[in-house]
Amino acid sequence: MKTEIETIPGETPGIAYELIVHRLAGAEPRAPRVYIQSALHADERPGVAAMHYLIPMLEKAEAEGRLLGSVTLVPHANPIGAAQHLYGDHMGRFSTGTRTNFNRDFPVPDVTGIRRLDAASSAVFAERRLKSRLLELADGCPIVLDLHCDDEGVQYIYAPEQLWPQMADLAACLDCEAALLWDSGSDRAFEEAVFEEMKARAPAGDLTGHCVTTVELRGQNDVDATLGRKDAEGLYRFLQGRGVVAADAKPQPELRKDFVGQPIRHVEMVLAPVGGTILFHVAPGERVEAGQVVAEIIVSPGREAGTVAVPAPQAGFVLTRRIRRFIRMGDNLLKIIGDQPAVASRKGALED
Template sequence: MLTETIELTAFAPGTRHSLQVQRFGTPGARPKVYIQGALHADEVPAIVVTQALSRHLKTLEAQGAILGEVVLVPYANPIGLAQHTLGHHQGRFDLRDGGNFNRGYAELAAKVVEPLRPQLTQDVARNTVLVRQALVHAVDQLTAANTTQELKNTLLRLAIDADIVLDLHCDTDAVLHLYAMTPQSADAEALGAALGVQALLLAIEAGDSPFDEACARPWYQLQQWLPQFPIPMACFGATVELRGETDTSHALAAQDVQGLCAYLAMRGVLALPQPTGSAPAPWPVALCEPTPLAGSEPITAPHAGVVIFHRQPGQRVKAGDLIADLLNADTGELTPLHCQSDGLLYARCGQRWASAGKRLAKIAGTSLARTGKLLSP
């Protein structure tokens, strides 16, 4: 393992932030995998998993079992790790301006399409190399006016030429689920089966350019804009939600590392040792079918009140089921909140006091067709 420390520019005197980057395997080998944890810095189960993964990758590297290259950033947001207000960790939003650390990544396809147009041919392998080179060059040209923007550019530079990009997060109170792009449903289903996810949410565009889409979506856009040239979807990106904020057990981390490594072995990144004379284990059976992110139903509070849930994450619901009551603090009246969709309740909020409009729960369904920005703020 090679460890690199990247110092971010100090935009104020006396401050310092740095990233730790761990590299396994042979630099430049394919497939290249990029994995990062806790971009939303208060989603700390991801750090438990990345550190457990680091230990396991060291063992595999000593055994010569890493065939490609793995770039691991155990904690992707040193800025957010340091943000505390009145005793509460604030790791999702930048306290400087309220910006979400997992939104607003540079959209690179528009920057590279015209330079690529005269270079591309009918050779798909050559086109893949050219696109990767163009994307790397485009990231290198990005500028930053503050530390958060520099962090985003740095993370994108580490990942933009990878074959696989996995961004490890968690929700507040949730079962294991993941987000990916619809054109990459086969890869997403394989990863989901390996990890045992209970909800798999797909979209062409989730909105606001989250990190995984900033890496994978340029390939889809270039396919659409340059249909005369063979351009593969050469980067698979996914956001993996590692259950809820309090799910920080060693047993769960070991389970997640096993699933991640099984998927990477299937993709040819790792050569996992097999007991002598034993047949390879069968691929895990998927626990869910993919559903459109546009069909994910948010249960929101129509007014302020105390939330009283009737359903747990992981429970299947039918349209019309009672999900929660909202208790009016003035009158004591209850407002029942019902779902419109059949599906799986895969996440819910942690706080039990809700302001008007607060998203209380999310259901993976198929009957809705939301448009616009599909992710939580």
């Protein structure tokens, strides 16, 4: 494995960021190339824990001649966001300098099919140069994994509808409980930008063997050695199944019997009807019925009628819930995958 530390100049004198890129060389030129990054939202750490265990596994495979496809790994994909603290609290989702979500506004091909990336010397903010560089690193790889997590959530993935169910092997290897299938963009998230370029480069539009996804490795606090190892082993098995690492005799896992795979228009974004303190009645992974109380919000503590009950808008599967227990009116309380479509169509990302 070769490690390169690239420098991203900051916008002001004396500031620079380091992007650490690991490259492992596959022995078989026809085997799929792979790109994996984690912590693009710099406050999401389960992917870093998975990388911590995956990197030595891949190094060993490379050293023993079992690594067939070349692999590029960027475990700290967002050194800019990693350095953002305000009065002791880390802020890793949005750039404090531009108010832009670090996983939105990636450059995508325009109507003529041309993608314009910013060069390392372009006179634009560092985050735009970083985004262009991450896309360049992923270019030409039919397998691209962007490791994220939710607030509190089950293990799930986003997948372009065009690549489903061919990506079900990833969901099975990661022991996912759900997949959200999108077909009309995600406000130019990394995944969407990679997929658009992938489609533009695919000969005759053939996407066989391709996989691009935002992987949601449960919730922000689901970071420990057991889960990190489990996720690394799941990713490794997926790479074996795809011919990136030489396979062993173990059978590939299958999707869970209770797996929920639905188009993204099935997602009910349950918003807080009032502000206050949350008492959840359900947790991610549970089934709910229409009208079932999923949470109460305490508005006037100890007073009669001091809480507001929040019902499930329809029957479905609780995918995620808010990690903090104080909420504003209008903030997202839970995401439920409804049995029926929640909206006629859904364009863009679910959240800012």
